[in-house]
Amino acid sequence: MTGPIDPVALTADLIRCASVTPADAGAQDVLTQALEAQGFTVHRFTSGEAPHGPVENLVAIRGEGAPHFAFAGHSDVVPAGEGWTAGAFEPAIRGDLLYGRGAVDMKGAIAAFIAAAERVQGHTGTLSLLITGDEEGPAIHGTRAIIEWMDARGIRPDMVLVGEPTSDVRLGDTIKIGRRGSINAWIEVPGTQGHVAYPHLADNPVTRLVRILDRLQRWHLDDGNAWFQPSNLEVTDIEVASGATNIIPGTARARLNIRFNDEQQGAALEAEIRRVTAEEAPLARVEAMISGEAFLTEPGALSSLVSDAIRTVTGVEATYSTTGGTSDARFLSQIAPTVEFGLPNATMHKLDEAAAVEDLRVLADVYEAVLRQVFRV
Template sequence: MIAALDQTDPVALAQALIGCPSITPATGAVFDCLEAMLLPLGFTVERFLDGDPANGGPVENLLAMRRRGDGPHFAFAGHLDVVPPGEGWASDAFAPEVRGELLYGRGAVDMKGSIGAFVAAVARSEAVSGTISLLITGDEEGDAVHGTRALMGHMADRGVRPDLCLVGEPTSVNRLGDMIKIGRRGSVNMWITVPGVQGHVAYPHLAKNPISPLVRIMAAIEAITLDEGTDWFQPSNIELTDVHVGNPATNVIPGKATARLSIRFNDLHRGADLAARVRAIVEAEGGTLEAKISGEAFLTPPGAFSALISAAIAAETGLTPELSTTGGTSDARFLCALCPVVEFGLVNATMHKLDEAVALADLERLTRIYERILSSVATAS
């Protein structure tokens, strides 16, 4: 089936990828499909598994490279795993279907559509010199432990380091090209536990209620103002996301109380510093804290790379994209350690939703934008 595809047609390529179910963590058929697209274009493809079922795996990762003479190394990064489709789709989420001017299917926007567009752009750019690589994981929508970070380790072992990286996440908001991401906020989640001593409410002197210190902890956390934002980032925010006692009885003082919070922070902070600040509050009340840093904040300052991408977008859409750091995290938080990273892709209105869909015209426009970016990177060297 892949051999019969037109490699320059982003719709056909997106359909082929969507047709391979790949709920995170992804392995197997969807990577077979992408590899079959890339081999005829002259790419060398390396695939490997990382992790096991006991720790969130196995996850498949793919590194594909094509060298054509001298020139910079341009990398395109993305993921083939998708979130579960859920119930209530108008058609099979993994049977891509064109209805009217839209292509429906899980991953159409996030982000098999942009991967198909990039492959089509490469197929149309045979004359472009330099090195082109694809850094594709099956673990972006999950824990992101065995995906891009493992792929970066694999690259380091081989001495592979791109000069520039474009992540094809769906960054557009209302129209294709209205926004690109030049950074992302960091993310840290924390779990608070306050121990107590269970007992009868009529005999409080024989028990120790953990709820009161937990309330004081939460009040202290709520009183924190981390910052007022920066030139490129909105203010950091702390959100309490869960409080739990689990006490079904009305006459029992509980033996433990817990809470959970999440902090999304800008580049004025580091995750470990924020965890230490909250831990001091928790431990002062006799509690304990567990923290998990999902990623640090990063910024690719506006410059030649973002200007090149903006020019390609403007040439095809007439729009001047907003340079933004809003939204959640992406694997760009890891890739920024390698080189300048910018994110740009499709309109994100239906990602993770029922009946996820992409406009056919947007797939073609995105392909042409990616073509311009490839050409501009090669000629700018």
């Protein structure tokens, strides 16, 4: 790549890499070439094994000392699915939009990171990019592995900006300063299969499972707070495979998810699920997985820095929000103040995902403005 980095062209180069989690498909080779050309030292390593790995991770560092500002994101994407107007990994500009899987979530932001970094060189302090190939998957071998890699070397950023697509109606209208936590639970209630006409010879597990779910659905978690909406529990699947209308099933299963705010802790929620289940069905089995705890970066220096940059470049007044799903900010917020800001999110994970060409260029301008504030250049 010669001449100034065009975030649109670099986004297109990244889209051509079919980096569906955990595959890299050359995406981090593209990043390495662009970053080394502007003076970054690029460290790459793999983590994990099949089926959730190996995962490609990248840490690029330029400069030394304080302040240390980090851009963070992911080069992996969700599967394309069927029904695209053209190839999902064949970037195409139609009208004012660049189409392709990952244009919005979040190869466009990574390209904007790199374009901005190219414009702000010779700075005092440290600039790093933390890029994983495992955000859209189980997130076991990605950002958590990057944090471990940095900890082992005594590297810790002072501030982190994650390029997730946070904007709602227009670029710049929303900055995420926190996210809710998430816990999944699987409940399996055993019984004794039998004929429906002879219930005394069987043991119907559905009755107990229904009682468990009823109690959990009536559980008042909290009323939310100044920055978070109320926590909510949703039953996402019920499975009873009796095979016929006249059979009492031998097993009944359910799956549920809780999205919780910072009034809650994942371990306490898991314990309550287990307690209720044990009271209604002592022989039931519960599995739980906490995907991440809720976090909040209180409005302050970092959020002001980003909102000032948005206002300067676009004239838009950003709103602070904690809505939406989880992101790798849940891990990064444990080591440094972390906020998220990126493209409008209307088409992420959808067929014909697309980013506005102008938004990609303006996003690079905003990131450049952030860096100029951080490094005072």
